[in-house]
Amino acid sequence: MPVLALDDVVVTAYSPDPGGGADRVVTLLGPVTLRVEERRVAVVGANGSGKSTLARLLNGLVLPSAGRVTVDGLDTARDGAAVRRRVGFMFTDPDAQLVMPTPVEDVALSLRRLPISASERDAAARAALARFGLADRAEVPVHALSGGQRQLLALASVLATEPDVLVCDEPTTLLDLRWRSVVDDLLAGLDQQVVVVTHDLDAALRADRVLVVDSGRIVFDGDPAAGVGHYRDLMTGPGHRVGDVR
Numbered sequence: 642m643p644v645l646a647l648d649d650v651v652v653t654a655y656s657p658d659p660g661g662g663a664d665r666v667v668t669l670l671g672p673v674t675l676r677v678e679e680r681r682v683a684v685v686g687a688n689g690s691g692k693s694t695l696a697r698l699l700n701g702l703v704l705p706s707a708g709r710v711t712v713d714g715l716d717t718a719r720d721g722a723a724v725r726r727r728v729g730f731m732f733t734d735p736d737a738q739l740v741m742p743t744p745v746e747d748v749a750l751s752l753r754r755l756p757i758s759a760s761e762r763d764a765a766a767r768a769a770l771a772r773f774g775l776a777d778r779a780e781v782p783v784h785a786l787s788g789g790q791r792q793l794l795a796l797a798s799v800l801a802t803e804p805d806v807l808v809c810d811e812p813t814t815l816l817d818l819r820w821r822s823v824v825d826d827l828l829a830g831l832d833q834q835v836v837v838v839t840h841d842l843d844a845a846l847r848a849d850r851v852l853v854v855d856s857g858r859i860v861f862d863g864d865p866a867a868g869v870g871h872y873r874d875l876m877t878g879p880g881h882r883v884g885d886v887r
């Protein structure tokens with residue numbers, strides 16, 4: 642599997658001062674040092690703990706303010722395009738990534754860099770849709786698909802580019818139980834390395850490794866059952882009562 646590495650990574654951002662003074666620098670994540678080469682990795686943690694920031698670092702959607710993120714030695718800050726060819730990203734909300742009017746056009750857009758003819762691209766796009774049970778939806782307007790079908794289309798589009806790694810940020814959060822298990826099963830069956838940010842603890846338990854993020858730090862890294870237990874303890878402990886805001 643590809644080696645995803647974070648070396649002493651810190652992500653900061655400017656945040657307005659409620660008192661009207663100069664913007665403050667806030668730390669969103671880090672320092673984090675991490676090396677991931679398992680096939681299935683789950684990232685869990687409270688809302689606002691830094692999970693999406695961690696996920697986005699892996700394909701260069703977020704760049705480190707300090708430190709280095711590499712994918713098999715490719716630096717996300719220096720070799721961004723090459724990293725994004727290897728690392729696909731799936732958002733919580735498929736509408737964030739579906740840009741074309743119909744499914745077949747959306748998948749074909751993902752294939753635009755392949756040196757193939759337009760008709761070959763169309764055939765490849767239809768084959769990708771068929772793999773996700775969307776063959777008969779190829780020409781239906783994207784907005785007329787159900788939420789679950791849109792999530793499958795987003796998955797078909799990102800996988801059409803044949804990434805070595807798929808990073809998913811809460812891919813099933815918006816789905817009902819039926820579609821959740823469809824998408825979970827598809828993700829579980831992929832050959833690729835998959836890093837998934839999730840609030841679904843059953844999905845986390847099926848991973849090879851679990852990372853628990855809390856207040857911008859990785860506070861647990863290891864066995865899924867122990868990781869989920871750690872996360873449950875964190876959420877019920879005195880530091881995380883409802884109403885606490887970071």
Ligand SMILES: Nc1ncnc2c1ncn2[C@@H]1O[C@H](COP(=O)(O)OP(=O)(O)OP(=O)(O)O)[C@@H](O)[C@H]1O
Pocket residue numbers: 654655656669686687688689690691692693694695887
């Ligand atoms: N560009 C930014 N500028 C300022 N603050 C940011 C920025 N991006 C994220 N944050 C803040 O950083 C913290 C971590 O955000 P992040 O989206 O990584 O959390 P998360 O664990 O994915 O949360 P959720 O489960 O709610 O999606 C949050 O407090 C968020 O408001």
